[in-house]
Amino acid sequence: MTTVCFAGITGWTAPPIAAAIAASDDLELVAGVSRSAAGRDLRDVTGLDVDGWVHGSVVEAVASGGVDVLVDYTSAEAVGANARAAVDAGVHVVIGSSGLTADDYARLDAAARDRNVGVVAAGNFSVMAALLQRAAVLAAQHLEHWEILDYGSDTKPDVPSGTARQLAEALGEVRTPRPAVPVEDLSGPVEARGAEVGGTRVHSVRLPGYVVSTEVVFAAAGEHLVLRHDPGPTPTPYVDGTLLAIRRVPGIVGVVRGLDRLLFGD
Template sequence: MIKVVVAGAAGRMGQEVLRAVHKSEGMELVGAVDKFQEGVDVGTLIGTGELKVLITTNLEETLVTLKPDVLVDFTTPEIVFNDVKIALKCGVRPVVGTTGMGSAELAEIKELCVKAGVGCIVAPNFAIGALLMIKFAAEAVKYMPHVEIIELHHDKKLDAPSGTAIKTAELISQVRGDFQQGLAAEIEKIPGARGGEFDGGIRIHSIRLPGYVAHQEVIFGGVGQTLTIRHDSISRESFMPGVVLAVQKVMHINSLVYGLENILFE
């Protein structure tokens, strides 16, 4: 039985994770951490009736007391890095869906995993369809190297561009190598009108509006044609099969894995 604590439990993604862990065979929801809703039974949040698992606010105390196997973190970019370090110090395996950590932070997590001898999975996106979108985009760029990315999320998302967009751009850039797109003489009449620029001139455009959950288009342009690869998460339930898979898989690794595709397509 895999014992799981959820950080960011009172948030929308956190509540979905609570439901997913609670109903998954081979897993036991033993704790929940959030700066809001302290003392509330998580069953009240997710509509299952009391589960006798109360929300706490101190992550380290919770991990030391409950001694879980896995911490699932869906918090905020400001605290996720510290959460992961606390978990690894306690010998707990993190599964991280919070985006916003940079390459330096990931490199430090990788070193901490080695020292602690436990695994960690950091995934910009847990939706299986989103991972397929990234995989297909990496294939398409071999033939159509001119590409831009549009990512669309709800207006409560704190970071931009999304981790999924960055992961997509990283993989596209690796596949197409030194290719440089864009017009050198281009002028932005309003700064930022062309979006953020990734390596090789890949433009990433971020849209934040109520009504969206998580969506992305990867648009390729060629002579007389365009190709669009799009993924839509209609609800947060779309991420849960990937979260459950990551919780199961992290028990069998002793290093950092960045991107669920490295497990799904292994």
């Protein structure tokens, strides 16, 4: 039985994932983390038939003992400290929060290897989002021009999203796209060309009505290929991927980035 602590237990993503954990024969939800619900009974907070408490911090939760895996769906501001606290305590981590950079993950990987624990991080735990990334990586092996559009709600503060950042960095491992006009030669504000992430131009759009949609546009002379993932208004698409990561992370040492790495075995 793998025991799980869910950081962000009162958040938008938590209800269907926590319910799926509680309903699983091989997983057990034993703790939660939420500053607003700290000190309350986990059963009362979630409405699930589970035993345990909600803690005010990850440090407190892992110090209480009995946690095998921390699942983090908190915020860009909190996820780094949460993941490091769990790793330092010898607890495996599944990261569903955005905000960490490639350098952040490199440092976390070193810490995880030192403590002999695993970390699985995905900008998006949707299986369809993972398929988009795999298809985009395949396309980048044959095409030389692309840019990413990253859509999020008007209240989403982190740019780009974790999904878009992870996609850009994965494409950068294949090749750097052929550049358009260099930013230093542009006429007008360079911000109009978006940010460079892993060699790719990424444009973040923040408008009401979006959750996290990701689009990558490939181009060649006379043609375009557009790959896009649009999640619905609920966190249901993230359940299966998160549970897969929880089950797989105890067998990992160091950081594995991307649900596609678990789905496709590389």
